[in-house]
Amino acid sequence: MIYLLSLAILLVCSAVRAQGVAPDKELVVATKEAPPFAMKQPDGNWGGISIELWRRIADDAHLRFRLVETPSVQDLLDGVAKGDFDAGVAAVTVTAARARNVDFTQPFYNTGLGIAVPLNESPWVSIGRALLSFGFFQAVGLLLCFAMAVGFLIWLFERRKTEHFSGGAKGLGTSFWWSTIAMTQAGAAANAPATLPGRIVATGWMIASVIAIAVFTAGITSTLTRRELQGAVHSFNDLRSVRVGAAANSATADYLTRQQLSFRAFPDAQSGLSAMSRGEIDAFVHDKPLLAWIVRNDFSGSIRVVDTSFSSERYAIVLPRSSALRPVLDLAVLDQIESDRWQQTLFLALGNARSP
Numbered sequence: 001m002i003y004l005l006s007l008a009i010l011l012v013c014s015a016v017r018a019q020g021v022a023p024d025k026e027l028v029v030a031t032k033e034a035p036p037f038a039m040k041q042p043d044g045n046w047g048g049i050s051i052e053l054w055r056r057i058a059d060d061a062h063l064r065f066r067l068v069e070t071p072s073v074q075d076l077l078d079g080v081a082k083g084d085f086d087a088g089v090a091a092v093t094v095t096a097a098r099a100r101n102v103d104f105t106q107p108f109y110n111t112g113l114g115i116a117v118p119l120n121e122s123p124w125v126s127i128g129r130a131l132l133s134f135g136f137f138q139a140v141g142l143l144l145c146f147a148m149a150v151g152f153l154i155w156l157f158e159r160r161k162t163e164h165f166s167g168g169a170k171g172l173g174t175s176f177w178w179s180t181i182a183m184t185q186a187g188a189a190a191n192a193p194a195t196l197p198g199r200i201v202a203t204g205w206m207i208a209s210v211i212a213i214a215v216f217t218a219g220i221t222s223t224l225t226r227r228e229l230q231g232a233v234h235s236f237n238d239l240r241s242v243r244v245g246a247a248a249n250s251a252t253a254d255y256l257t258r259q260q261l262s263f264r265a266f267p268d269a270q271s272g273l274s275a276m277s278r279g280e281i282d283a284f285v286h287d288k289p290l291l292a293w294i295v296r297n298d299f300s301g302s303i304r305v306v307d308t309s310f311s312s313e314r315y316a317i318v319l320p321r322s323s324a325l326r327p328v329l330d331l332a333v334l335d336q337i338e339s340d341r342w343q344q345t346l347f348l349a350l351g352n353a354r355s356p
Contacts, residue, residue, distance in 0.1 A: 026064045026066060027086040028068055028086050029086060029087045030067075030068050030084075031067050032070050032071075032072065033069070033090075034048075034091035035048065036049055036293045037289075037290070049349050050091060053336055053337075053345075056341075057333065061332060070088075073092055073250070076090065076092065076318065077098060080102050086323070087317055087325065089318075092315060092318050093315060097254070103319040103322070108317070109346075111287060111315070112288055112310055113255065113285055114291045114292065116299075116306070117276075117282065117304060119301070119304050139216055143216065146183075147176070147183050152175065155172050157197040158175070158193050159171050162193065183213070234306055234307075235308055238283075240261060244282070245275060245280075246263045246285045246286065247267070247269055248267060250286075264280075269284070270294060272284045276303060288309050291305055316333075317329055
């Protein structure tokens with residue numbers, strides 16, 4: 001094992017020289033604070049999962065470097081694309097749009113997007129959202145359509161033989177009203193159909209409406225109970241009926257835009273979560289490990305992260321196009337993430353020994 005590790009280090013160093021990277025050159029590496037992947041300590045030093053990964057790679061390949069902080073991920077990407085930085089290390093996701101301007105190494109962490117929601121939502125707010133949801137109006141509309149269809153059949157059978165169903169619009173309106181009343185099982189005996197075909201349709205409708213109303217009531221009760229236990233948001237589809245926030249100019253914002261889901265943009269996750277604590281939004285979407293870290297450290301008493309994730313996201317080291325470091329770092333990243341030490345690092349930082 002020691003022999004193989006030494007051989008790997010030797011090959012990396014040889015590759016660095018073969019690619020024209022001067023061994024004594026000090027690399028300028030950009031980073032952006034994104035706990036727990038890149039964290040700036042009070043003394044100015046940097047730590048975190050991504051930073052530790054880079055340090056191990058640099059130590060093995062005998063690369064000299066200095067870290068430079070950038071105000072945003074976009075500034076990091078722009079600086080690497082322009083050649084101001086030799087590499088970028090933080091929590092930068094690989095996207096097609098970014099890959100047109102910069103190169104990425106092999107991914108070192110696979111994750112997804114997570115959703116943060118208020119810890120204790122008002123039950124009246126939950127009930128209001130359930131009653132104003134698209135599913136509720138869809139169910140009510142379906143019941144009304146059935147009632148109107150039955151009313152039309154009653155009118156066809158009764159319009160020539162029963163006085164209160166006779167006539168054009170007036171009789172049709174009366175039949176619609178009777179069908180709706182019959183559906184609720186209240187006052188159906190008054191002005192009931194008199195013909196045999198009309199009574200057969202009416203009998204079938206009253207039996208079917210009992211079942212329909214029972215299913216409808218059970219569905220509403222189940223929805224309200226689930227919202228009471230789990231909150232209004234527990235999957236991506238629920239985001240379409242609430243006020244959503246996301247970090248501006250991020251991969252998350254790009255994803256929500258592609259999904260045609262409207263959201264409010266915030267400068268960063270911290271400000272978005274603060275807005276949710278004040279009741280300005282109902283959910284905040286962000287990279288799940290970063291979101292979980294911020295919530296656990298700063299909002300544990302008021303916000304929780306939903307136990308679900310969506311949209312595959314991959315973190316990688318950013319490089320300029322055609323960088324001589326690319327083949328070296330690709331191999332080095334794979335060596336590191338397959339090691340037990342890397343799994344231990346993830347476990348200590350995230351409480352999970354594997355990438356999702």
